[in-house]
Amino acid sequence: MKQIKEVSTRLEIAKKKIADNHEINKGSNAASLGKALKISTELVAAVAVGVTIGFLLDNWFGTKPILIICFFFMGVAAGIINVFRSAKKMQKNYKD
Amino acid sequence: MSLNPMHQFEVYKIGPEININGINLSFTNASLFMAISATLIILFLFLGTKKKLLVPSKIQLITEMSYTFVAKMINDTAGSSAKSFFPFIFTLFMFILFCNMVGMLPYSFTVTSHIIVTFILASIVFVGVTIIGFAKHGIKYLELFVPKGVPLVLLPLIVIIEVISYLSRPVSLSVRLFANMMAGHTMLKVFGGFVISLGLLGGWLPLGFSVALTGLEILVAFLQAYVFAILTCIYLNDALNLHH
Numbered sequence: 597m598k599q600i601k602e603v604s605t606r607l608e609i610a611k612k613k614i615a616d617n618h619e620i621n622k623g624s625n626a627a628s629l630g631k632a633l634k635i636s637t638e639l640v641a642a643v644a645v646g647v648t649i650g651f652l653l654d655n656w657f658g659t660k661p662i663l664i665i666c667f668f669f670m671g672v673a674a675g676i677i678n679v680f681r682s683a684k685k686m687q688k689n690y691k692d
Numbered sequence: 693m694s695l696n697p698m699h700q701f702e703v704y705k706i707g708p709e710i711n712i713n714g715i716n717l718s719f720t721n722a723s724l725f726m727a728i729s730a731t732l733i734i735l736f737l738f739l740g741t742k743k744k745l746l747v748p749s750k751i752q753l754i755t756e757m758s759y760t761f762v763a764k765m766i767n768d769t770a771g772s773s774a775k776s777f778f779p780f781i782f783t784l785f786m787f788i789l790f791c792n793m794v795g796m797l798p799y800s801f802t803v804t805s806h807i808i809v810t811f812i813l814a815s816i817v818f819v820g821v822t823i824i825g826f827a828k829h830g831i832k833y834l835e836l837f838v839p840k841g842v843p844l845v846l847l848p849l850i851v852i853i854e855v856i857s858y859l860s861r862p863v864s865l866s867v868r869l870f871a872n873m874m875a876g877h878t879m880l881k882v883f884g885g886f887v888i889s890l891g892l893l894g895g896w897l898p899l900g901f902s903v904a905l906t907g908l909e910i911l912v913a914f915l916q917a918y919v920f921a922i923l924t925c926i927y928l929n930d931a932l933n934l935h936h
Binding site for chain 2: 633637638640641645646649667670
């Protein structure tokens with residue numbers, strides 16, 4: 597009985613240690629690097645998709661420069677929304 | 693030619709040329725290294741699960757760790773309803789991880805440094821997630837493009853922006869993996885070229901850089917596989933639970 601109690605106490609201590617380590621690791625370099633890479637590509641990808649859609653629609657309707665300009669700006673907006681959303685998600689994760 | 697940093701990304705065919713209906717289906721070095729990665733994964737998991745010891749051996753420990761790592765990731769980001777997608781995400785994660793890691797070996801070929809490979813992987817995720825979303829919610833899945841509390845005047849603009857944002861997912865997913873792998877390997881090769889061209893006198897500094905960059909590249913190889921898998925989980929979560 598005494599042995600079981602001892603083991604469970606040691607387990608508790610070990611679990612606490614793991615939890616503490618987890619806290620420290622939250623802001624570690626690797627995770628931050630991943631987040632930074634994620635955000636930068638998100639902004640660029642949305643602009644690229646916007647421009648591509650604009651280019652295709654322009655070719656289709658024959659309205660050469662108008663739609664590509666419109667969709668470029670909408671792509672920028674979509675990119676900023678992407679970045680804003682993932683930043684908000686990170687903030688929420690960090691608080692938990 | 694060996695000093696050309698882009699030479700390592702060249703795809704060439706191995707064995708006879710196979711042409712079916714004008715589509716070139718020859719076995720290339722890219723296919724070879726994909727096959728090697730897949731074989732290594734099967735071997736690794738087979739060896740890891742062959743002897744189920746209570747006190748695990750090293751390889752069993754690594755196998756179990758990779759299992760719990762992915763299972764926990766799915767549970768944390770997509771919730772318990774995404775449990776049934778574990779095989780897919782585990783396969784995706786392991787495949788990208790092994791392709792990246794096999795690419796780190798000298799004289800090997802990095803499959804994930806070609807955008808077509810990563811784009812196909814991302815497209816599978818994108819199309820799959822879209823189908824799952826429509827299968828689960830029907831036409832209501834389109835609500836994803838209509839955020840709540842937007843004035844009616846702005847709605848058409850917002851919907852277009854949301855659609856672009858949704859379509860940018862596979863692009864950002866694939867470009868991220870491809871760009872990281874290709875940039876890292878080019879950089880390694882450039883520094884390796886400096887070592888040779890500067891010779892015994894000045895080559896030590898780029899050699900040090902090369903060693904450090906190799907470490908960084910191994911980190912990036914793991915990280916990109918992780919990011920790819922976790923974003924798949926996030927997109928799956930959007931499709932399954934449909935809320936912003």
